[in-house]
Amino acid sequence: MVRRTGRRPGNPDTREAILSAARSAFAEKGYDGASIRAIATGAGVDPALVHHYFGTKDKLFLATMNSPVDPVDLITEATAGDRDEIGVRFVRAFLAMWDGPRGSAAVALLRSVVGTEWTAKLFREFIITQILRRAVPRLGLDPAEAHLRITLAASHLAGLALARYVIKVEPLASSPSETLVAAVGPAVQRYLTGDLPGVFPA
Numbered sequence: 241m242v243r244r245t246g247r248r249p250g251n252p253d254t255r256e257a258i259l260s261a262a263r264s265a266f267a268e269k270g271y272d273g274a275s276i277r278a279i280a281t282g283a284g285v286d287p288a289l290v291h292h293y294f295g296t297k298d299k300l301f302l303a304t305m306n307s308p309v310d311p312v313d314l315i316t317e318a319t320a321g322d323r324d325e326i327g328v329r330f331v332r333a334f335l336a337m338w339d340g341p342r343g344s345a346a347v348a349l350l351r352s353v354v355g356t357e358w359t360a361k362l363f364r365e366f367i368i369t370q371i372l373r374r375a376v377p378r379l380g381l382d383p384a385e386a387h388l389r390i391t392l393a394a395s396h397l398a399g400l401a402l403a404r405y406v407i408k409v410e411p412l413a414s415s416p417s418e419t420l421v422a423a424v425g426p427a428v429q430r431y432l433t434g435d436l437p438g439v440f441p442a
Contacts, residue, residue, distance in 0.1 A: 254283075254285060254289065254293070255293050257283040257284065257285065258279065258280070258283045258285060258289070258290055258293060258294070258300075259303060259304055260283070261279045261280075261281075261282030261283035262274070262279045262282075262283075262300055262301070262303075262304045263304045263362065264282060265278055265279050265282060266301060266304060266362055266365060267358055267361050267362050267365075270365055271297075271301060271365045271368070271369040272369070276290050276291070276297055276300075279300070298370070301365075301366070301369070301370065302370070304362065305349065305362060305363070305366050306345060306348065306349055306352075307349065307366070307370075308337060308342035308343070308345035308346040308349065309337050309342060309346075311370045311371050311374060311375075312374055314330075314333050314334065314337065315371070315374050315375050315378055316378075317329065317333045318330040318333050319375075319378040319379060323380075323433065324429070324433075325429075326379070326428075326429060326432055326433065327393075327424075327425040327426060327427070327428035327429025327430070327431075327432060327433075328421055328422075328425035328426075328428075328429070329425075330393070330397070330425070330428050330432075331397070331420065331421045331424045331425045331428055332417070332418075332421045332425070334397050334400075334401075335417040335420060335421065336417070338401060338404070338405055339417055343405065346401070346405070347405050347406060350398075350401055350402060350405070350406055351406060354402075367391070367394060371390065371394065372386070372387055372390055372391075375390055376390070379432060379433075381432070381433075385440050388439070389431055389432050389433075389436075390431075390432070392431040392436075393428045393431040393432055396424065396427060396428060396431065397424075397428070400412075400420070400424060404420075
């Protein structure tokens with residue numbers, strides 16, 4: 241049997257070759273513009289092998305970001321229950337991720353995002369495609385307001401993570417998580433569902 245040329249076999253280097261091609265494709269073309277077929281071509285493999293290693297395009301994108309959590313899980317947890325408590329649940333779930341076993345991966349991701357424009361561009365795609373698109377239907381927000389509301393909340397949480405886990409500003413770094421939930425939860429709630437004078441009418 242003659243083996244096809246121009247394609248990588250399924251060896252230990254194949255997964256990293258796919259990830260490398262995917263990072264380039266997502267950074268250059270965005271999530272929507274990057275196809276599995278184009279990524280496979282860039283990696284020198286068959287598209288079926290991409291699906292074999294990563295399953296879906298969403299999961300491949302999460303792998304390129306080294307995401308410590310699937311945003312669907314965080315969004316599902318935060319939106320399950322009373323709408324008036326979404327902010328508190330978001331902050332609690334967010335801190336639980338950072339304080340748990342996946343925290344070191346989250347710190348590494350945040351450091352890489354602030355390190356280069358290339359990783360920052362990937363992270364912007366991550367926010368738009370993996371968080372915004374998934375959160376808007378679950379939150380029941382006005383589409384005209386949803387993107388600004390969610391990015392305001394995300395900016396607050398990103399700042400909290402940077403100060404607490406990367407820069408380690410005290411006493412924020414050593415404060416109990418529930419103290420931060422109580423302090424930050426209402427702010428996130430306001431961003432998502434409350435009045436924002438001067439931005440959206442009451």
